Structure formats: structure tokens, C-alpha cells
Amino acid sequence: MSSVYIPGPGGSLNGEIITTDLFTRLTATPMEKLSVLASYRYNDRDNRTPMKWYNMVVDDMTKQGNTAAQALDTIVSPFIVRNLATSVKQQTGALEGDYTFLPRSNLILGYDWQKTDRTFTEVDDTKENTFRGDLRHTSLDAGLLGSIGYSHAQRRGSNYNNANTYHQTFNTATIDDKSDAAGLPNSAGCQTALAISYGSCQWDNNPNQRKYLYADRDRDQVRGKLGYTPPGLSRLTLQVDLGLNKDDYANSIYGLQDSKGWNSTLDFGQRPS
Numbered sequence: 001m002s003s004v005y006i007p008g009p010g011g012s013l014n015g016e017i018i019t020t021d022l023f024t025r026l027t028a029t030p031m032e033k034l035s036v037l038a039s040y041r042y043n044d045r046d047n048r049t050p051m052k053w054y055n056m057v058v059d060d061m062t063k064q065g066n067t068a069a070q071a072l073d074t075i076v077s078p079f080i081v082r083n084l085a086t087s088v089k090q091q092t093g094a095l096e097g098d099y100t101f102l103p104r105s106n107l108i109l110g111y112d113w114q115k116t117d118r119t120f121t122e123v124d125d126t127k128e129n130t131f132r133g134d135l136r137h138t139s140l141d142a143g144l145l146g147s148i149g150y151s152h153a154q155r156r157g158s159n160y161n162n163a164n165t166y167h168q169t170f171n172t173a174t175i176d177d178k179s180d181a182a183g184l185p186n187s188a189g190c191q192t193a194l195a196i197s198y199g200s201c202q203w204d205n206n207p208n209q210r211k212y213l214y215a216d217r218d219r220d221q222v223r224g225k226l227g228y229t230p231p232g233l234s235r236l237t238l239q240v241d242l243g244l245n246k247d248d249y250a251n252s253i254y255g256l257q258d259s260k261g262w263n264s265t266l267d268f269g270q271r272p273s
Helices: 163-167
Strands: 017-031 034-049 053-055 081-082 088-102 103-119 125-139 144-157 218-229 236-250 257-272
Touching: none
Parallel strands: none
Antiparallel strands: 017 034, 034 088, 053 081, 088 103, 103 125, 125 144, 144 218, 218 236, 236 257
16 A cells, blocks of 8 residues: 555646547448438546545544544544545447438437446446437428437446445455455344444445446437428528437346436527528
């Protein structure tokens, strides 16, 4: 273990994050009425901020000393912790086909893929696959443009380690940890309900708790859009969007297990003459 700063991690964070972002897209028209689009994005947020060990300030009532050998009335925090430099790397791919089956009527089918790698979190990586379809129609005479679509997304992660962040933050020599590498109890004393507290087992959360942003999830979404341009007023546009979604966290015993939501927007546009 490197030098310990008492108290606090030092006078400056010396933060450094290297961000890399790449994007490429390919379009093709293999048939008269069919267009195909493929895209790929790579985004890497490489956090190179130094991680420093220091004595954690427990509360504002506890005296903080400079060395462990000071007088008894000067208390030094028993917890040695460090800041975590969390890095995130995300890859996203998309494949889409647009087919004109009737004049000004299109069927759009697509597939999206996303893989996210993280450090110092409960999961090392998550993968999400999304299948989507949309119907779109434009009526030039009436000045209307409408679409309706549906998508189903499935996100799955690597083995969930509830205690990973806790283990990475604290110096294990200063905590009485009774959980195994997966964050689950490994002794009989940790099987009781009271063991969830910090009194007997040092867990950051209930081992069966799942954070919704990392947990396995199935998402169904329905969306619709209606746009209107008054005849003779081509510079004026009005558009209404509505989306409904339902999320299912079926593999989460505790925490968020399902949710429903909706969103709506109203846009008004006027182009200058």
C-alpha cells in the first residue's frame, strides 16, 4: 500500500481523464426501394486520476490526528480508504433497413447492440440487444407525417459482485469483512437478518440488492410521432411525440423490480423567410 494521507487524500485531486471517441457509418442502396445503414461507435473514458489511500473522516465530532502515536484524546479514524478512478468503455453498433413498400410509406427494421465495460463497479460489463420496428407514412397533400414503432431490449451483465466497490475502497486490514468474493456471507454469523447491518458483517448493501443501472433488464417500448405542416405554410411545422415503456428487472430479488414510464414532447418550428 502506498503512503497514507491523514486526514484526507491530499491538497489536489490531480484528476486526469483521457476520452477517446470514434464513429463510423456506412449506407447502401442494394435495391430501388431498400436502403441499409450500419454504424459503430467506440467511446472510452479512461480515468487516470491517482488513487490515494487516506484516513476517512468518520464524522464532524471526531478529532483527527496526524499520526497514530498521538495522545489518546486525539482520535485517528480507524478506516483507511481510497478514491476510486472509475473508467467506462462503451461500444455501440446498429444495423437498420428502410423499405418503401407503398408510395411515401416505409417499414424500418433495426437491431442495436451495446457493450459497456466498467471498473470498480458491481459488474465488469453489461451487454444490451435491442430489436425495433417502425412504420412511417407521409401525406404531402394533407401536410402530415406520422410514425409508430415498437422495440424490445434485453440487457444482461456479468456476475454481480455486490461488495466489489466496498472491497476496492477500504483497506481490508481495517474492516471485519465476512463476505466472500461475490459479496455473499461465508460464515454462519452472517446468515441472520441483523448481519446486514455494519455491526457483524461489512456489506455495502444487502447481497441480494441490485442497482437498477447494472441489473439485468427487459425493456418494451411503444412510440408514436405526428407532424403537421399547414398547406401553403411550408415554413411552419408542428410535431407531437409520445413514448411508453415498461421495464422488468426479473432477476432482482431486492431493489427495483419493474417500472413504467412515458414521455411526451411538443415541438413548434418556424423557418425564417
